[in-house]
Amino acid sequence: MRTHIVDDFPQGAHEGDTLRGLPSRPHGLALADRVLGLMAAVPAALLVLAEIVLLFSGVCARYVFHRPLVWGDELAGILFLWLAMTGAATALHRGAHMRMTAMVNRASKESAAFWDTVALVASLLFLGLIAAPAYAYIRQQWMIETPALEINDGLRVAAIVYGVALMLLMSLVKLLALGWKPALTGIVVSAAIVFGLDTAGPVLQSLGNLNLLIFFVGVVGFTVLSGMPIAFSFGLAVFSYLSLSTSMPLEIVVSRMDEGMSQLLLLAVPMFIFLGLLIEMTGMARAMINFLASLLGHVRGGLSYVLIGAMYLISGISGSKAADMAAVAPILFPEMKRRGERPGELVALLSATGAQTETVPPSIVLITIGSVTGVSISALFTGGLLPGFVLALALCALVWWRTRGVEPVSAKRAGGSEIMKTLIVSIPALALPVVIRLAVVEGVATATEVSTVGIVYSLIAGLLIYRRFEWKRIGPMLVETAALSGAILIIIGTATAMAWALTQSGFSHSLASFMEHLPGGAVSFMAVSVVMFVLLGSVLEGIPAIVLFGPLLFPIARDVGIHEVQYAMVVILSMGLGLFSPPFGVGYYGACAVSKIHPDEGIRPIIGYMVALFVGIVVIAAVPWISTGFLRTQ
Structure with a gap:
């Protein structure tokens, strides 16, 4: 671990x-x-x-x-x-x-x-x-x-x-x-x-x-x-x-x-980390989750669907998996345990949703891959939404299959007035991803600056709307942001030095030649990339793997006819699958720590979720439109 x-x-x-x-x-x-x-x-x-x-x-x-x-x-x-x-x-x-x-x-x-x-x-x-x-x-x-x-x-x-x-x-x-x-x-x-x-x-x-x-x-x-x-x-x-x-x-x-x-461009990393901590502190994350729970909490596996949807929405705001899981798990898990969910199932699903949402903007991994490969971050933000949704559907399908024969624990169906009330309360929180997206598209702020728009928006919402703002937590949040950012950035620095040394040695040309001449063209290249980045994600972590191999492999992907945005989505999701897969995937242990569940309990249940995610990644790799379909509308 x-x-x-x-x-x-x-x-x-x-x-x-x-x-x-x-x-x-x-x-x-x-x-x-x-x-x-x-x-x-x-x-x-x-x-x-x-x-x-x-x-x-x-x-x-x-x-x-x-x-x-x-x-x-x-x-x-x-x-x-x-x-x-x-x-x-x-x-x-x-x-x-x-x-x-x-x-x-x-x-x-x-x-x-x-x-x-x-x-x-x-x-x-x-x-x-x-x-x-x-x-x-x-x-x-x-x-x-x-x-x-x-x-x-x-x-x-x-x-x-x-x-x-x-x-x-x-x-x-x-x-x-x-x-x-x-x-x-x-x-x-x-x-x-x-x-x-x-x-x-x-x-x-x-x-x-x-x-x-x-x-x-x-x-x-x-x-x-x-x-x-x-x-x-x-x-x-x-x-x-x-x-x-x-x-x-x-x-x-x-x-x-x-x-x-x-x-x-990497200045967006500390800004979005701070934004993720801020939305948890102001109660915006809780407002979104309460709205989803009012819609689905009474059906079989309803709170599992809420967990999947909440991670999708919150990932679109914070860009930080720690903030995502810390915002969702403490709210949902006590009620899910009361309804009979086993702890192992809970941590397995939480880990799977962490991998599922790796491409949901403004993901730090998207920002990193754009900065080291030259792919438009705006295009990555646009292309990342649907792949995450496809994997969400795959997880929902598995939840439905697992709960189809289970009688739901009696839970009060929310009435129309209650749903409307939670919707109204959650509107300012649900609007934040829209504000961030519009600020970039309309030219109000760059991809680096847009996080500060979200920070100011969250400050105003926390102070004036949700009336939940703990000034004493700002200092520790700033320190936590700096520590997490420094851990990311120094890896990018030393990995950049390693990538340069590999390039100077001629290794990059050998790797490029091998990958470019794989029999089967684009299909073989994509298949090898999926396997390679799943392994790299579980052993090396996502960001260093991107910095090391992204500049080498993205030009080859273009040469064999793969759209760079589609390739980015497949690479990121493959690394996410490795990152959250035990026994080596560190994201899995992060989910266990957040949810306070022993890692051994989730080893068996997580297999099915990882298989569902892998099937989803194969679909995304086979259907370019999932990643690039909305790019033409820009």
């Missing part, structure tokens, strides 16, 4: 809680850890708030006053890199980085503690090795001046050094907290590995592309399975590959990370 994921894990965990062997720490180390956490979390939260204000001000200046802020995007980009790095440091402190802990959690207590130490030492190794190239990269950028604000670009990229320094110190504190013996052992082992690899440098350089297996399969595989954060695993592999088997300057690793994390 992976204990932490990008957008599919509940809030509140802290890294100190995830590492075994830390029942108590010396006061000095505990104080240092707390100070380092504040040095990351406070600026990260303020940066999220600043970006919201800046982006919404840009919308108002351009659309209302017709005086665009010509420096707005530039300032947003500068602040964004600082947000990414302080957010990544906050994520490390809170334990919110993506980690693969399936193997570690099955080990004995002593072995698990050993692997925790290995993961921590490997993280220290990457952060320590990249510190000097990061400083050298600042010196390179110090000669560049930004065009609009005319300030030194070194001030922007200094964020990388600040974030790396904080994470290095945090990891060192945690290593020291394990005790002097594990810490000394970890340092000695790290030094021995570095010395050994450095000594083997001439031999490695003579191996050519065999180094790809050594570093991108061997190093990545070992470090990921040891429980090291995936972002650091990618970074360590790239750094080791370039330093030991090539003569390229190591500043390239940092520059590629900067390129990956600095794409302004």
